[in-house]
Amino acid sequence: xxxxMPPSDAPPPPLEPVAxxxxxxxxxxxxxxxEHLALPPGFEPLVARGLGRAYGDAAVPARPGGRVVESTxxxxxRSFDPATGRLHxxxxxxxxxxxxxxxxxxxxxxxxxxxxxxxxxxxxxxxVHGKNHHRDGSFGNxxxxxxxxxxxxxxVQCGPARERELFLATVGGMGLTGLIVEVVLHLRRIExxxxxxxxxxxxxxxxxxxxxxxxxxxWPYTVGWIDCLARGRHVGRGILxxxxxxxxxxxxxxxxxxxxxxxxxxxxxxxxxxxxxMRWFNGVYAWTHGRTLRRRVVSYDRFFYPLDAxxxxxxxxxxxxxxxYQCVVPRGAGSRPxxxxxxxxxxxxxxxxxxxxxDCGPGSDAYLSFPLEGTTLxxxxxxxxxxxxxxxxxLNGIVIEHGGRVYLAKxxxxxxxxxxxxxxxxxxxxxxxxxxxxxxxxxxxxxVRLLGDPA
Numbered sequence: 001x002x003x004x005m006p007p008s009d010a011p012p013p014p015l016e017p018v019a020x021x022x023x024x025x026x027x028x029x030x031x032x033x034x035e036h037l038a039l040p041p042g043f044e045p046l047v048a049r050g051l052g053r054a055y056g057d058a059a060v061p062a063r064p065g066g067r068v069v070e071s072t073x074x075x076x077x078r079s080f081d082p083a084t085g086r087l088h089x090x091x092x093x094x095x096x097x098x099x100x101x102x103x104x105x106x107x108x109x110x111x112x113x114x115x116x117x118x119x120x121x122x123x124x125x126x127x128v129h130g131k132n133h134h135r136d137g138s139f140g141n142x143x144x145x146x147x148x149x150x151x152x153x154x155x156v157q158c159g160p161a162r163e164r165e166l167f168l169a170t171v172g173g174m175g176l177t178g179l180i181v182e183v184v185l186h187l188r189r190i191e192x193x194x195x196x197x198x199x200x201x202x203x204x205x206x207x208x209x210x211x212x213x214x215x216x217x218x219w220p221y222t223v224g225w226i227d228c229l230a231r232g233r234h235v236g237r238g239i240l241x242x243x244x245x246x247x248x249x250x251x252x253x254x255x256x257x258x259x260x261x262x263x264x265x266x267x268x269x270x271x272x273x274x275x276x277x278m279r280w281f282n283g284v285y286a287w288t289h290g291r292t293l294r295r296r297v298v299s300y301d302r303f304f305y306p307l308d309a310x311x312x313x314x315x316x317x318x319x320x321x322x323x324x325y326q327c328v329v330p331r332g333a334g335s336r337p338x339x340x341x342x343x344x345x346x347x348x349x350x351x352x353x354x355x356x357x358x359d360c361g362p363g364s365d366a367y368l369s370f371p372l373e374g375t376t377l378x379x380x381x382x383x384x385x386x387x388x389x390x391x392x393x394x395l396n397g398i399v400i401e402h403g404g405r406v407y408l409a410k411x412x413x414x415x416x417x418x419x420x421x422x423x424x425x426x427x428x429x430x431x432x433x434x435x436x437x438x439x440x441x442x443x444x445x446x447x448v449r450l451l452g453d454p455a
Contacts, residue, residue, distance in 0.1 A: 012030050013030040013031055013032060014030070015028040015029065015030060015065060016028065016029065016030075016031055017029075018031065018049075018059075018060050018061055018068055019052075019060060019321070020052065020053075020054045020055045020056050020057060020058065020059060020060060020412070021052060021053045021054065021055045021314050021324075022055040022056060022314065022317075022321050022322050022323055022324055022383070022410075022412065023314060023317075023320075023321030023322070023383075024056075024320065024321035024322070024323065024383045024412060025056075025057055025060060025412065025445065026060075027057075027060045027061050027063075027064055027066070027445060028061075028064050028065060029047075029060070029061035029064075029065065029066050029067070029068040030061075030065060030066070030067055030068065031049070031068040031069075031070055032067065032068065032069050032070065033070045033072065033073050034069070034073060034074065035073045035074060036074055037069070037071065037074050037090075037091070037149060037179055037181045038149070039149055039153050039179065043067075043441065044067055044441075045062060045066065045067065045440065045441050045442070045443050046066070046067035046068065046069050046441070046442065046443075047059060047060065047061055047062065047066065047067070047068055047069070047175065047442070047443065047444040047445075048068075048069050048071060048121065048125070048175040048179050048180065048442070049068050049069065049070045049071070050070070050071055050072065050091075050092065050094075050118060050119030050121055050122035051072060051094060051117045051118055051119055051122070053115055053117055053118045053122070054122065054126065054409045054410070055323070055324040055409065055410040055411075055412070056323070056324075056408075056409075056410055056411045056412030056413075056445075056446065057411075057412050057444065057445030057446045057449065058125075058126070058174050058175070058408060058409055058411075058444055058445075058446045059122075059175070059444065060444060060445035060446070061444070061445065062443040062444055062445060062447065062448045062453060062454075062455050063448075063455040069179065070092075071090075071091050071092035071119055071121055071180075072092045072094070072119065073092060074090045074091060074092040074181070075089075075090055075092035075093040075094065075097065075119070076089065076090045076093070077089050077090075077093065077101070078090070078182065080102075082105070084186065085107055085186050085187040085188065085189060086144070086184065086185075086186055086187075087102075087184070087185055087186070087187055088182065088183075088184045089120055089182065089183060089185075090120075090181065090182055090183075091119060091120055091121030091124075091179075091180040091181055091182060091183055092119050092120075092121060093119060093120050094116065094117060094118065094119050094120075095109055095112055095115075095116045095117075095118055095119075095120070095123070096116040096117055098120075098187070099116055099300075099301075102187060103190070103193050103300070104193075106189060106190055106191065107187040107188065107189060107190065108187060108188045108189075108190045108245070108300070109187060109188070110136060110139070110141075110142040110185070110186060110187060110188045111123075111128060111129060111130045111132065111133075111136060111137075111138060111139045111141070111142060112128075112130045112304055113128040113129070113130055114130075114304070114305065114306075114307065114356075115305055115307065115308055116301070116304075116305050116308055117308065120183050120185070121175075121180040121183065123139045124139060124140065124143060124146060124170065124171055124180055124183055125170070125171075125172070125173060125174055125175040125180060126139075126172065126174065126370075126408070126409040127139055127140045127171045127172035127364065127366055127368075127369040127370065127371075128409070129360070129370065129371045129376075130221070130304075131220075131221035131222060131223045131243070131304070131358065132220045132221050133358065133359070133360045133361055133371050134216040134222065134358075134359040134360060134361040135216065135220050135361065136220070136361075137361060137362070137363075137364055137371070138172075138363075138364055138366075138369060138370075138371055139171075139185075140171035140172065140364055140366050140369065141364060142185050142186045143159070143160075143171065143183060143184070143185050144159055144160075144184040144185060144186065145157055145158070145159040145162075145183070145184040146158050146159065146167060146170055146171075146180055146182070146183055146184075147180075147181045147182035147183075148166065148170060148177065148178040148179065148180055148181065149178050149179040149180075149181050150177075150178040150436050150437070151178065151436060151437040151438075151439065151441040151442065155181065156178070158170065159184075165432050166432060166436060168365055168366045168367055168432075169366075169367055169368075169428075169429050169432035169433060169436075171364070171366040171369065172364075172366040172367070172368040172369035172370065172408075173366075173367070173368055173429065173433075174368070174408055174409075174444070174446060174447070175442060175444065176433060176437070176442050176443070176444070176447055176451075177432065177433055177436055177437065177442065178436065178437065178442060179442070190245045191245060191246070191247050191248055191251075192245065192246050192247065192248055192250075192251040193251075193299065193300050194245070194246040194250070194251040194254055194297050194298070194299060194300065195221075195243045195244065195245060195246060195297065195298050195299070195300050195302075195303040195304075196243060196244050196245075196246045196250055196295070196296075196297055197241065197242070197243045197295070197296055197297070197298050197303055198219075198241070198242050198243070198293060198294065198295045199239055199240065199241045199242075199293075199294045200239070200240050200291065200292070200293045200294070201237070201238075201239055201240075201291045201292070202224070202237060202238050202239065202240050202291075203234075203237055203291070204233075204234075204235070204236050204237060205226070205235065205236020205237075205238075205335050205338060205339060205342075206236070206335055208224050208226070208236060208237075208238045208240060208357065209335055209338075209357075209375065211224070211240040212224055212240065212357070212358070212359040212375075213359065215240065215242045216359050219242040219243065219244055220243075220244050220245075221242060221243040221244065221303070222240070222241070222242045222243075222358070222359055223241050223242075223356060223357070223358050224238050224239065224240050224241065224356070224357040224358070225238050225239045225241070225355065225356060225357075226238040226342075226355040226356070226357050226377075227282040227355070228282070228342055228345055228346075228352050228355035228379065229282050229346070229352075230282070231346065235339070235342060235343075236335070236338070236339065236342060238355075238357070243298075243303050245300075246297055250297060251297060252297070254297055254299075282353075316353075317380070317382050317383070318382060320382070320383045320384070320385075321382075321383045322380050322381060322382050322383050323380075323381050323383055323388060323392065323410075323412055323413065324354075324378060324379065324380050324381075324410040325378070325379045325381060325392055325395060325406070325410065325411075326370075326376060326377065326378040326379075326406065326407040326410045327341070327376065327377055327395065327396075327399045327404050327405065327406050327407070328360055328370065328371060328372055328374055328375065328376040328377075328404050328405060328407070329374050329375055329376075329377075329399060329402045329403070329404035330372060330373065330374040330402065330403050330404065331373050331374040331375065332374075333374070333402040333403070333404075336402070337375075337398055337399065337401075337402040337404065338357070338375060338377055340398045341377060341395055341398055341399075344391070344394055344395060344398065345379070345391070345395075348387075348391045348394075350381055350388075350391055352379040352380050352381055353380055354378065354379065354380040355377065355378070355379050356377070356378045357375060357376070357377050357378075358375070358376045358378075359375065360372060360373055360374055360375065360376050361373055367423075367425040367426070367428050367429035367432070368408070368423060368425070368426070368429050370405065370406075370407045370408065370409075372404070372405070374404070376407075378407075378410070389413045392413050392414075393413070393415070393418075396414055396415075396418050396422075397418075399422070400418060400421050400422060404422070405422035405423060406419075406422065408446065408450075411446070412446075414449075414450065416449070416450050416451065416452065419450045430451075440453045440454065
């Protein structure tokens with residue numbers, strides 16, 4: 001097995017800018033791209049990184065010049081059982097590759113985020129969720145076993161029934177308990193690669209939330225888009241989308257199309273992001289859909305990964321990047337916290353092209369897993385420095401007031417005291433981390449910011 005680090009007499013990798021998908025913050029780091037993941041004794045602190053689709057500082061080095069281990073070359077499929085869907089793979093395998101290999105064979109990832117360009121290791125580290133959380137929960141629910149390279153250089157097998165505490169700290173643990181080397185998970189059987197999709201315009205937030213709730217009983221995938229700039233009687237209006245895998249009869253004669261090759265070739269000018277333009281865009285989008293129920297069959301990539309059709313779409317937010325903010329609030333709070341969040345955005349004159357709302361089912365046992373039973377809202381906000389950060393701190397205050405939390409895979413600004421108030425099981429997670437990595441050899445920009453790790 002090749003070593004993760006070069007021999008001591010080899011020159012270190014050159015510095016290169018390292019950032020999340022939101023392009024803030026950017027920290028120069030020394031990036032290793034090994035074909036096999038292993039650690040020599042006495043390694044220096046590092047952060048694991050997949051395809052760089054975490055938005056904030058979760059996969060950014062803890063300090064300028066810090067070590068980064070990118071797993072994308074460690075992406076082999078070890079085995080697959082076609083009778084059960086059991087997949088054993090290296091952590092650097094991407095969902096895109098799983099889809100390419102297994103969809104034609106009738107299998108699909110059990111849980112997928114809104115991009116296919118994410119590794120299996122990252123799916124575990126972030127315990128990603130998807131449009132089916134209300135029914136199936138998050139990614140960790142489908143993981144049978146993790147091979148983890150711990151700070152003392154051991155390869156440790158952990159899962160729901162072995163080294164359970166380490167497993168619960170690693171799922172959703174943002175790569176801070178060790179280096180995820182291999183994963184055993186279970187794929188889902190599908191009959192076709194097509195999705196039966198229904199969409200319908202919703203006049204208000206209350207109607208949209210009720211639509212999500214009612215759809216959850218019959219549809220495995222549900223999601224809503226909100227016009228977060230609507231005012232007055234239109235506050236919270238949006239579009240409800242619900243889907244399921246199509247049968248062979250429903251798919252009929254549909255044929256796969258060649259994937260889009262669109263690309264954003266440069267950073268968009270900031271005038272494109274002004275609130276007036278975004279209000280016009282959102283209003284037109286809501287108006288063109290109307291209130292009519294529409295039903296059609298679409299490809300799975302169009303349903304699950306619409307933004308993947310545009311390479312480098314993050315450049316649309318200009319050279320200063322953007323912050324994606326995602327929170328979840330308990331169901332018992334009703335629509336009040338979401339309305340309060342929208343009102344705070346409106347008061348700040350903030351604008352977001354993207355405002356996505358989803359229904360979450362019960363959370364998992366993983367200590368830092370994001371979802372809890374309730375409503376999650378995701379927003380994209382152009383980064384404008386202190387005003388944007390101040391706004392998001394205010395949104396955090398609303399979330400905390402209602403017993404919610406933010407998604408660490410997208411966070412870049414939350415304060416440590418606010419984070420501690422959001423995560424009731426943080427001490428349990430810290431105790432496990434203390435046991436397995438007392439010297440904090442696995443650290444990141446996020447862990448320095450939220451957990452007080454040394455830079």
